[in-house]
Amino acid sequence: RRQLSEGEHPGVTLFRQYLRIRTVQPEPKYDEAVLFLEKIAKDLGLECQKVEVAPGRVVTILTWQGTDPSLRSLVLNSHTDVVPVFEEHWNHDPFEAFKDTQGNIYARGAQDMKCVGIQYLEAVRRLKAEGKCFPRTIHLTFVPDEETGGHQGMELFVKRPEFQALRAGFALDEGLASPTETFTVFYSERSPWWLHVTSSGN
């Protein structure tokens, strides 16, 4: 069922279209997401590259070339899959992207993290429309399988020559929602520090 989108910001309409694609674990409809992204790439005049890192697991890369190819690129990453739902606990179908009169949009993936993927795209759309261009190339990477550990997604992609060819200098990815006006940023510098703690209970 389609919601009326008359008078709606095109970015919001696009967001809701993306939310309706059932990229839900454990059998995400990735093909539909890839087609959706390819169409957007065409609309925005971005290059589109697909890298199948495992059977049925495609990383989609949308590229906006910078003016100085000697510089390393900016990578705007997001994952296309979402965690499962217990539909009986939802007030609205989690894949309908219902928008209430206050403007709240209900969907699995609305926060984690289809919002971010669309924000990247809309930011690029606006900047391009304003005639902006930047020295650094910007790559928007859309990866499968993050919610199951990325073993069939980013973990394989970073070992691929296509990833090396991006010449990534800096990357953004998801944060967390905040109930206040303070926003969460995960920060990391030099090399990330992962500490494993084993607790035996009692």
Ligand SMILES: [Zn+2]
């Ligand atoms: Zn996420």
